[in-house]
Amino acid sequence: MTRAVSRLRQAVGKTFVLDDPASLLAYESDALTLFRSKPSAVVLPRSGEEVAACVRILHEEGIPFAARGAGTGLSGGALVPEGGVVLALARMDRVVEILPQARMATVEPGVVNAALSREAKKYGLRYAPDPASQVVSTIGGNLAENAGGPQCFLHGTTTNHIQWVEVVLADGSVETWGTASGEDDLDLRGFLVGSEGTVGIAVRIGVRLIPIPEAVETLLAAYPDMQTACDTVTAIVAAGMTPVALEVMDHRAVEAVENSNFRAGLPRDAGAVLLVEVEGDRERVSSEASTVESILAERQPLEVRRAVDENERLLLWKARKGAGGALGRFGPDTYVMDGVVPPSKLAKVMAFVEEVQEEVGLPVANLFHAGDGNIHPHFSYDARNPDQVRAVEEAGARILRYCLDLGGSLTGEHGIGLEKEHLLKEQFDPASLALMERLRKVFNPSDLLNPGKGLPLRKGCGEAFHRHGGVSGGA
Numbered sequence: 001m002t003r004a005v006s007r008l009r010q011a012v013g014k015t016f017v018l019d020d021p022a023s024l025l026a027y028e029s030d031a032l033t034l035f036r037s038k039p040s041a042v043v044l045p046r047s048g049e050e051v052a053a054c055v056r057i058l059h060e061e062g063i064p065f066a067a068r069g070a071g072t073g074l075s076g077g078a079l080v081p082e083g084g085v086v087l088a089l090a091r092m093d094r095v096v097e098i099l100p101q102a103r104m105a106t107v108e109p110g111v112v113n114a115a116l117s118r119e120a121k122k123y124g125l126r127y128a129p130d131p132a133s134q135v136v137s138t139i140g141g142n143l144a145e146n147a148g149g150p151q152c153f154l155h156g157t158t159t160n161h162i163q164w165v166e167v168v169l170a171d172g173s174v175e176t177w178g179t180a181s182g183e184d185d186l187d188l189r190g191f192l193v194g195s196e197g198t199v200g201i202a203v204r205i206g207v208r209l210i211p212i213p214e215a216v217e218t219l220l221a222a223y224p225d226m227q228t229a230c231d232t233v234t235a236i237v238a239a240g241m242t243p244v245a246l247e248v249m250d251h252r253a254v255e256a257v258e259n260s261n262f263r264a265g266l267p268r269d270a271g272a273v274l275l276v277e278v279e280g281d282r283e284r285v286s287s288e289a290s291t292v293e294s295i296l297a298e299r300q301p302l303e304v305r306r307a308v309d310e311n312e313r314l315l316l317w318k319a320r321k322g323a324g325g326a327l328g329r330f331g332p333d334t335y336v337m338d339g340v341v342p343p344s345k346l347a348k349v350m351a352f353v354e355e356v357q358e359e360v361g362l363p364v365a366n367l368f369h370a371g372d373g374n375i376h377p378h379f380s381y382d383a384r385n386p387d388q389v390r391a392v393e394e395a396g397a398r399i400l401r402y403c404l405d406l407g408g409s410l411t412g413e414h415g416i417g418l419e420k421e422h423l424l425k426e427q428f429d430p431a432s433l434a435l436m437e438r439l440r441k442v443f444n445p446s447d448l449l450n451p452g453k454g455l456p457l458r459k460g461c462g463e464a465f466h467r468h469g470g471v472s473g474g475a
């Protein structure tokens with residue numbers, strides 16, 4: 001390792017290789033604090049060439065490594081087994097160019113999602129995928145997880161907005177996948193997006209931008225209970241409406257937001273609040289908003305209102321996107337789950353979440369991308385308490401199994417990572433898993449690039465990553 005660190009320092013400069021214990025501490029977890037694993041070193045390259053040089057060194061030295069964006073991932077994806085090296089790409093944060101005519105931009109992977117939209121706004125454009133973490137998370141991390149967000153209901157997830165990628169492969173060679181024109185028979189670009197950092201490291205990314213719409217209307221409806229909010233979502237989808245966003249927050253999430261700096265005047269007495277946004281040209285927005293409004297009014301809401309201006313609209317989204325952070329007041333740790341059901345099964349799955357919460361006895365808040373059937377129960381717990389850790393993990397697994405029973409999926413946008421690998425065989429048959437494994441081996445033959453993620457762990461691999469309260473002694 002000493003030799004590897006010294007070679008890495010030659011490649012990127014002495015200052016940009018961290019190996020002191022205090023600095024490494026910041027990289028031992030992502031936003032899923034259930035797992036942690038301290039790397040031997042963290043390298044902060046500044047360019048694709050530096051990433052390739054580092055990967056060549058790590059490949060030659062046989063040291064496991066993984067890319068890291070902002071570390072907001074919620075499945076343990078950016079962790080390396082102890083002894084491994086993290087390639088932290090935060091310094092690669094340049095928007096290289098924006099081509100307004102082509103509605104395209106070229107960015108480095110460490111560009112923060114919201115920063116790209118800020119730049120694009122100068123040209124009347126924006127980057128559509130808007131994860132709630134967008135003020136922090138990076139385009140590279142979004143690409144690896146195929147991130148979604150409220151607006152993805154209409155515009156599609158990250159994969160629909162990535163045109164091409166310059167990628168450093170596990171041996172340090174560099175290839176470009178996808179093309180600016182969109183011609184790409186093999187679609188390795190599509191294979192890379194959502195591969196959770198196990199196929200290659202994106203070092204330059206061509207993204208699509210879309211025009212900022214002429215008009216936007218945001219509607220809020222408050223219901224006495226979650227079931228009515230979910231039935232309303234189903235009715236909006238069944239009516240063939242295409243809002244840009246359909247989001248739900250439950251009573252606990254509303255309470256947390258209203259007691260925080262993100263407060264937006266959400267109705268505190270509501271069992272659930274539904275946010276619906278429509279966008280497009282003025283005529284379409286006016287007619288869609290009226291239709292949505294009448295559907296929202298059908299099930300005896302406590303309140304239906306429209307944001308009166310852009311300020312109120314932004315305030316409502318700030319509340320929705322800040323809600324995850326505001327939940328910190330319910331416990332020192334949060335376990336954010338991610339599962340998917342067909343939208344028509346939302347009411348059923350939320351009733352099950354309620355049942356599980358009562359059994360577990362820990363606070364659960366729900367805020368989720370309802371239009372996509374993508375649920376996110378947030379369990380508040382104390383990671384220093386092994387019983388609570390076990391309880392939230394078991395509860396999470398039960399909810400995910402129920403999602404599968406309802407015809408859904410183990411993940412909508414947070415990935416499999418370390419968190420869900422033990423459940424994969426419940427969604428996929430052995431032949432499908434073997435095919436995935438074979439495909440990964442083509443690009444990652446020695447499994448040094450982000451080992452242990454996204455596929456069932458090999459024997460002995462599980463011990464490489466520690467859970468709080470687990471093998472290595474908890475928090």
Ligand SMILES: Cc1cc2nc3c(=O)[nH]c(=O)nc-3n(C[C@H](O)[C@H](O)[C@H](O)COP(=O)(O)OP(=O)(O)OC[C@H]3O[C@@H](n4cnc5c(N)ncnc54)[C@H](O)[C@@H]3O)c2cc1C
Pocket residue numbers: 030031066067068069070071072073074076077078089109130131132133136137138139140141142143144145146147148149150196197198200201202203324325413414450
């Ligand atoms: C409060 C909060 C709200 C969230 N809301 C959403 C949401 O609405 N929608 C959503 O989809 N997610 C959400 N997330 C999860 C998380 O923000 C996303 O998964 C995000 O895409 C991760 O980006 P990151 O830059 O933090 O990546 P990291 O966490 O650093 O890394 C995630 C994965 O990407 C890989 N990776 C990073 N950079 C590269 C690269 N250049 N090339 C290849 N692989 C790479 C890493 O190895 C790792 O496997 C939320 C998280 C939090 C904490």
